[in-house]
Amino acid sequence: MSSVVHPDRGTIATCASRVGLAFLEGRPVVLGVFALRFVVGTLLVVGADWSSPGLWLATISWLLTVWAVYLINGISDIEGDRLNGSSRPLASGRLEVPAAWAIAAILLTLSLLLASLFPRPFLLAVLAFVGLGLVYSVGPWAAKKAAVAALAVAAVGVFLTYLAAALVVGGTVSASAVVFAAVASSWIAVVGHTKDFGDVAGDAADGRRTLPVMLGAERARVVVAAGTGVVSAAALALGALVHQLRTLLVLGAAGPIVIVVTLLAGGGDRRGEKRPYRSFMAGQYALNVAALLGALES
Known part of the structure; x- marks a missing residue:
């Protein structure tokens, strides 16, 4: 009996550990400020009702998107982070790249599924944020390689966060x-x-x-x-x-x-x-x- 139970527990513990490391790689301090921005974005529209389960689901969808985008950014930053002596999970080798990609894919899938429950503008905002993340991090012309382009993309992502939250609430901004x-x-x-x-x-x-x-x-x-x-x-x-x-x-x-x-x-x-x-x-x-x-x- 124990030979069957313990491997399962070990697998669960390993998965939980990887998710925890992926969360650290996603930079909790950044996720926290994005959560604040989204909440503030809903309150920029008069009449927002935070007792509505829909707003909580929209917030979760957005934060899963942000987490995935920052995880992808961490993957793309491994070499530079190592040269800078970073102790982040990916740079330090505590989180493997294939596991990080798998977690990012799961996060994006969940975020899009939740976003599909809302009017199309919110889903489009989620997709746009993912696109900004890819433009920032991926490819030989990634925006992160140039100071002005990198911060311009980041600023658009912040503005989009406030806007996406307002779109969920509806009404006039x-x-x-x-x-x-x-x-x-x-x-x-x-x-x-x-x-x-x-x-x-x-x-x-x-x-x-x-x-x-x-x-x-x-x-x-x-x-x-x-x-x-x-x-x-x-x-x-x-x-x-x-x-x-x-x-x-x-x-x-x-x-x-x-x-x-x-x-x-x-x-x-x-x-x-x-x-x-x-x-x-x-x-x-x-x-x-x-x-x-x-x-x-x-």
């Missing part, structure tokens, strides 16, 4: 909601370059033209800091002038923090070089939490 999504996406397009600090050696060896690779780390910090100032100033102005956009004041406050951290980072320590990215992510979380709280209060 206000101009202020579109502006909010556009500013939030601009934070990605500009301040998102902070993710490349600390990865110069691996990115250069992998043929990527990130800002630190093209300009050098010091000059890239100045450029990113200047861009951050422009985005945060715009967010501050819009938040102060338009009541419906008051939560953008959070980015206005986060901007100076990111600027200081970006300009002071460096010294060859990879952990230190990643501080600007962590402050950039904190700004995203703060913005979306503020928007969520603001929508619940109103």
